Amino acid sequence: MTIDKENIIAETDRIVQKTGTAESAVIPILHAIQKKYNYLPESALRRVCEITDITPASITGVSTFYTQFRHTPVGKHIIHVCVGTACHVKGAQLVYDAFFRELGITGNQDTDSNGLFTVQKVACLGCCTLAPVVQIDDVTYGHVKTNTVSTVLQDFLSGRTKKGEYRPSDKTSSGQVGEIRIGLGSCCVASGSNKVRQELEQCLIDTGIKTQVKRVGCVGMCHRTPLMEVITPDQEPVLYDKVQPKDVRRILLTHYRPKSLTKQLKNTAVGFLENILENNQPNEPIRQSFNTRDPHINSFLGTQVHIATEYCGEIDPLDIGEYRLRDGFRALVKCLNEYDPQEIIEFIRSSGLRGRGGAGFSTGEKWYIVHKSDDEKKYLICNGDEGDPGAFMDRMILESYPFRVIEGMIIAAKAVGAHEGFLYIRAEYPLAVERIKNAISQCEHNGLLGNNIQDSDFSLTLKVMEGAGAFVCGEETALISSIEGHRGIPRFRPPYPAQKGLWGHSTLVNNCETYATVPWILRNGAKEFSQMGTDKSKGTKVFSLAGKIARGGLIEVPMGITIREIVEEIGGGIEYGRQFKAVQIGGPSGGCIPAEMADIRVDYEDLTKAGAMMGSGGLLVMDENDCMVDIARYFLTFTCDQSCGKCTFCRIGTRYMLDILNKICAGKGTLTDLQKLEEIACKTKQRSLCGLGKTAPNPVLTTLRYFREEYEAHLKGICPAKRCKDLIKYSIDDSCIGCTICAQKCPVGAISIMPYQKHIIKQDVCIKCGTCKQVCPTDSVVIL
């Protein structure tokens, strides 16, 4: 594909006309160019330097810093294999390798010979409960296995699954009875809720049934998506899980009678025919349905307290009217009319709210520092750059409660005296970006943003800034650099952003969960909030619960709850009845806490003492099949890749740790390596410049602390969990019935077809992809 240069220049000029020529426009410009050409042609970048304030040094530095940007042409479609933590423990690497094999991509290439597909890894798509997840262009596939890779590609090419555009829901009109709620969080969308919604709308037209179809944000029960809830006036609400389009008609007819007789007849006939064709019992429930009193649902939702996620699964994320009906903007109005900034800050301070982004600094204190700064210009930033693999709280909050985040921001802005704010959101979360932009524009139209908000003398404008693939931008000073249009490099603190932040001005940076908690506190009182939790950790915390858990999802729990309660009561314990081994809390900055210590409370100090950290709230559960050395290596691979490279300790220290971990996982480690690993981990923790480097050793240090014997086993060439490829081999035991399926599915021909005989795996050919184990009907493939 050749693109002529003049065309590129004209296109670049058009792009710059929209974005402006400021230095800070560089990331939006690069996004726009890449959207147009699928990569960044050099002639476009040079043109940008000619017509803007952006220098060649800046555009070269920025475009090579963020992983979203590509400098070479790519295939027509891009396959993003998620290698987030949840996907990792469920075999994402094997899936990644399988795509390469399936597409015949070899060597250093990442694109197939026809230029149709480019395969890339992506840090985390935030659909952890559907792991392993793969995204091809805009279509997301969940639960992908090595042996279903070809099916996924066929499905994509057939065009059957399309990204559903988001249509605003119809307003309630006369004659409608009840409502049907469809979850439209990213997890639900990824598992096909758009198809379900399309089917439902079609069915309503066909049947003439009048009811309101309502999209709702994340219910949190991501393990059972897509979810559909039917609410009729005279019945208990009924929630259907894992709904497929073919189930929709039956669910509908269970609750509603079609309007006309002919339609009734037709529907009966269709139902009858379908039953015959599918050979189903006529009255069998189509999908498992359960009402909200179901004990599973009860325990999943029971111990939760919804503050940031208030009205979860009940409100339409983008219906400003409904948000208002549900107490929305009440806190804001109070703040605008009744409270002065000091009073608001006092409210927040006395509530004991601490930053939900990880470090846990007192929110009230931070607001006070910005408030008392005599800087003429102040800024406000919402940190939605949730980069932790295995975490999706920010995404869910931004997607499901955009108005609540905005309300929290306006209140904070008034408290600190800022009139300009940014929401920095990961580019990997397109739905969150779309909804926040939509919500901002609705707020502007309703006089909730802009000049003289609600006729007060307070004004605020909010802008959305999309990230471009850099975990380190979650660090506040790096985030500020990124908004300013630089490489996402952290700066030395002090000065802190509250003193000297964006463009040198006093800046308040809070996480989106923090902002989303603010309205509740102001409505219900600081005392109500501070009654929940522990001595120093108040209120609630949102976690994304994923991994080897029966019921994963987005949960909000009171502080002080134990890890065991979360895992066993809310999460329903370990899936397939396996042994609970550990939780990884806080992602790459956090640590692994062993099952024996699961009675530890969710509390900033307690978790830090255990070597982990609250982090932004990823909670990954691991079972006996997870190798703790491999987990440490996984996180180090991530942080090493995400290190900005600025300071010596993080740049080289993380790399050195990874080097040793690779050696240990390959069975080539020595006792000296273990000592050196510990030594450099401690030094990197103490001496790195920013939070990324200071916390990057935590996964290593905690696994060394609690699972040292597993490291020692690796030194002897044994991986107890049988995960580390170099230390295991696949074998077929005597229970083999000779069905030949494994031999047919083996991608490298390591098993010869021998009908009715015990099959044998040729060890020198085997690539340990695990396909044979997945397909074996008699479970005869064992790992030695």
Add this chain to the structure above:
Amino acid sequence: MKKINLTINNLTVSVNDGSTILDAAETLGIAIPTLCYVPGYEPNATCMFCVVHELTTDSLILACSMPAKEGMIIETDTARVYEARKDTLDLLLSEHVGDCEAPCQRTCPTNMNIPLMIRQIKEKKFDEVLITVKKNIALPAAMGRICPAPCEKACNRTSYDNPVAICLLKRFVADRDLAKEIPYRPEIFSKSGKKVAVVGAGPAGLSAAYYLSRYGHDCSLFDRNKKPGGQLQYGVPADKLPRPVLDAEIEQILTLGVEFMSEQILGKNFSLGELRKDHDAVVLALGTINTDVVIDPDLQYSPAGITVNRKTFETSIPGVFAGGNVISEGKMAIRSAAHGKFIAYSVNRYVSGLSLTGYPQRFNSMMGKLIEGEDKEFIKEAEVFDRVEPAGGLNAGYTVDEAVNESKRCFHCDCRKPESCKLRQYSEKYGADRRRFKIDRRKPFRKIVQHELVNFEPGKCIHCNICVEITKKAGEKLGFTFINRGFDVQMTVPFNESLNAGLRKAAKECVDSCPTAALSWRNGEEGLHRDTT
């Protein structure tokens, strides 16, 4: 303006609000070492080297960036600070791709600066080049004929075709000097009045006598034979080493005032006790000896020979030193010659009343054997033709043209900033260990020679950000930028343009401010070479 009071190394100081710890220390005249900081620019806070210990918080803080706060108590030179700085250096060295000294120089037992010698030949600086050679080798014409040349075995050019003919080049330099009416005579330190006896006039003894004389000491050289030279005189075949050449070269040593006492046998004509009585120090360079014969009851032996301290070459008797084959059997005359040089250093310290330290060992970053393709980087600065063979045969040696041609084959693997490189200076000072955090596979060596004056070696970059800021401030159209991130972060000219295009205005400031030799003048800093003799 508001003043901040703090204490640094027990001295109180009052500085303006906003000053850093580094500023405050400077007002007290306390130097805190830095790598990524240049005065006149915002601190970069990248290298993490300038840490100091703050006692009220018991923490290590970055002096370049941390604002001084009221009541701070700072220590800049404690053991903890030293260890922390060393950690930084060890890490930086683990990713440092480049050699301080070329492999040939490191391999040469005398540590002669071979790349410098070759550059001087290339530039036909024949007077200077002999000084370079004789700084480390007292008998270059002889060695140029008989040395097995370990330097050539280490030569990186071997991976391209054949090693540079170092030994022949050295011989060319020495022969050319001996052919002159008045050969080179080194500058001699003023007479010290100290007397040193050297027993044995082989390579070790001659070498010791030569350098002792240069230090200004009076040397008496005793030998059992009639003529000086030891094995060179009485062992090596004459066709390999023509005696007129050897004699002429030895004569250059004796003319420095060395008194040669022929046919004098230790234990027969004189005893060690007598020598010690008459001299301030004694050097035993006896060659291979029968260890059954007792020279002195206080002298310790092992089966290999006389026992010495391997650093200082001092024997069990204070003031008596030994080297060459008398301390252990060796085949290379150049090794014995090197011992002579090291002994002269120790003896000089001894007679001057200084503690014995051993010959100063420089810190050396080493990248090890070239990996595939790296010869292509080095050949950028060398001619591609294969080794020049002397047209007149090996015995004739090189003509001027041949020597100059051969010199053009040198890869110049040595660093262009061996003295001004701050990383090397501090590595030496803090005893850094480049192997401590060694990573399995190093990054490939690269050398960019597009600029008319400046070389850029990315593997030596410590990512300090100084040059990026300098080019930005200087208004370079392109300048420098970082690309990629993490361990793969690299400094480069935007859009892959040439170094020339990137450095139109700020080349000098960049080279001068670069804390390593990532940016260096192609012609090096040769005038600065430290004289260790």
